Amino acid sequence: MDDALAQADALNPNPLREGLDIERTPVPATIVIFGASGDLTFRKLIPALYDLAYERLLPAGFSILGFAHRDFDDASFREQMRAGVEEFSRNPLDNAVWDSFSAGIHYTRGDFTIDEDYDKLARRLREIDSDRGTTGNYLYYLATPPRFYEPIIDGLAARGLENPSSEASWRRIIVEKPFGHDYQSAHELNMAISEAFDEDNVYRIDHYLGKETVRNILAFRFGNGIYEPLWNRHYIDHVQITVAESIGIEDRAGYYERSGAIRDMVQNHLMQLFSLTAMEAPVSLAADAVRDEKVKVLNAVRPMRPELVPRQTVRAQYGPGYVSGEEVAGYRDETGVATDSMTETYAALTLYVDNWRWAGVPFYLRTGKRLARRVTEVAIRFRPVPQRLFESDPTEHSAPNELVLEIQPDEGINLNFKVKVPGPTFDLRPVNMVFQYGTAFNVQLPEAYERLLLDAMLGDRTLFIRRDEVEAAWQIVDRVISGWERQGAHSIPTYHSGSWGPSEANLLLAHDGHEWRRP
């Protein structure tokens, strides 16, 4: 189809779309997965794409081109991906749906560092365009170790593959985490990407943003009139954000030894939860309106001076212990971990936001591996009532109200408040008002990757991290890391596997007269 016709058509709205649950389906495109023989592709990407196809969200003609080292042809790659779908998709493997979906799966063997291999890639893409009508729309997915990001971008750019072939077509790139290992490397990576792709075509992924309940933080805050007036220093005492995992490092020692908890979790997931909780209301839900506010609040975080790092942060490593009744090894005993490793598997920090809304309100962030249980939540602790009317003993401490946004494993909202115990005395006790997604809406929530892949195909960047956002988050984290490096400690606190973390973390809050929640 010629360009003029395609453009004219793009302006014509589809009259049958209105009133349907899905606003639009993406135009036919090819997603090129670099690192297609890897774990992420097998466990997440292909199963998510199959689920999208199964649920009618992908257009006919949608195609996948896998690119990696290993020696597959189309047929053997499809076979391999079928096993991934069988094991990891939400929906059952339906033979007819699979046959139709997998007809669009292709594979090209190549090395990211060999120039000529990008010629093969370009040829294959042109073939797919003509066979399947994908009209030059390519979504590149970097599912590779980060050291290959730049060579791949260079390889694409050298063949002109980063430039749309026509006015109506597009070229986009999805970059996986980790995005850099500090501010400088993230900045350099951003520069390298921007040589080839406009920021509008760059989709930096943090799969947390694809989770329904993470997005619900916005709906909850800005779709209800009752919370926002309380959402500030006048009513909120402090905020606790927890991303706890019960698993250890599994077989990722190589990666984890270099990253540690602060790079692996704090820089991305915790910063996302933090910015959604603390940001101002966006003027609209347009991608940049939301991201502008997130960046503003990240920039308002008080820079942590090096001498404050020991007071405002805690790092620790898991020792042996018990998880789900099973005895588990300590971090330094894990395969691939140095016996004198100083890598933290737990990090906690206090952030202050220097703006009108949050002046003086501490945000406590913590994350760790091998903690008591897997849980992600944002807990808002309100200020206590000014007068202790109901306590018979005035020294008795009664816990103030708390609002908990639960993100995993139970997705929901939990408000804790006091009621009178029946009887002649005025005894109060806390009760929970629980709203659980699963019990209020009988719907299967899509996997984060489904949502994100679909959004990228539709060109919606709201749930992807913008360049300035990723850099602002690194600046916060870099200060912590350089503070730790300055400390030059030769030992690191440990905590029992299966506990809620090191006692040092309790002191962090105790300084302020607070204590950690036990989720």
Place this chain on the structure above:
Amino acid sequence: MTGLLDANQRQNIPLAEVHDALQQKWATLSSEIEQHTSAPPMRANTSTLVVITDQGSSVGATRNTLHQLAAAIPSRILLFILDPMCAVPSASIWAHCTLTSRGRHGGCYDVIEVTLPPERVAAIPNIVAVHRLGELPTFVIWSGQTDLRAPGFEGVSTVADRLVIDTEGFDEPLEALRDYAMFLGTTGSGVLGSDLAWTRISTWRELIAQSFDPPGMRRFATNIRSIDIAYDESQSSGAILLASWLVSRLGLRPVNATSSPSTMELRATAGAAGSRVTVNLNHSHRAGSGIRSVRILARSGASTARISIFKNDAGTSTARVESPGMPRQERVVQHADPPRQELIAAELMRYTRRRIYEDALSAAAQFCRILESHA
């Protein structure tokens, strides 16, 4: 999920005592839950469901559906059974909560089942007013065929925020659609109407709409020449609504309708001098299979596009688009027939006005009137 069912259903309670009996039931259940979870239960309700059925249709099946539905969408259910054998209205009540496998407290709901003689249907609005849950939406669901012009229908339906019927169960679906359009147009009470026959065709609508999404296909959407829908009796209403939806979305004006036992032909035009679109509804006798296929032919200038969507046997559909300058686009997607409780659940998620449905309903009503004028 580990269930914690309060099985001691209480029966034959005079209507005036239902409120207190239910309070008592919740008190007992609460302490039981507190023992298990060390916290008193809190209920996250989403709506009040009012379901009206007559003894003739299978009450047992309706009851089962409602319990499944309520476990998923915590609500209060008021089930009214119109029973000609019943002399004095009475009620039975259930209260139910679930515990999750992690020992946490899951969803709760209760059911008030009222049996009353059909002539007391006018008493229903008051019973609903007493027992509905505060400011949450009230859904009134009519189970089975009912006279949409009867005062009883109107009286009960106006307590609803949303009214749900299923015209698929009606003997004369086209007339039912006309009556329903009239009812919704004249009540003026702000009741929002829906029809499970419409909910059932949502995947068809989605697949048809998607066919016009690719660039190059949009221009064909406004240049459709013919639409052929093959269906059987079990989805007559759905087939008519699907045709009427296309007519209303494409801005066409119904101009003619003819009908024989095996086909119905609807004609519509675009504007005064506009092109004519023919919609053929081909009725097959293969029972129980619903809508089988939709074929659309569109012409823009000298080019022709063909869309065909047909249902395969194993819960999937094949959707095919043939248009000039593009390789043939074909895909197979999931297209199951959702069970009734899923259709109702989908309705319960929606709280906003459904203008698109109302437009389709009004087009169906116009076809009905044209057909009647020929008779």
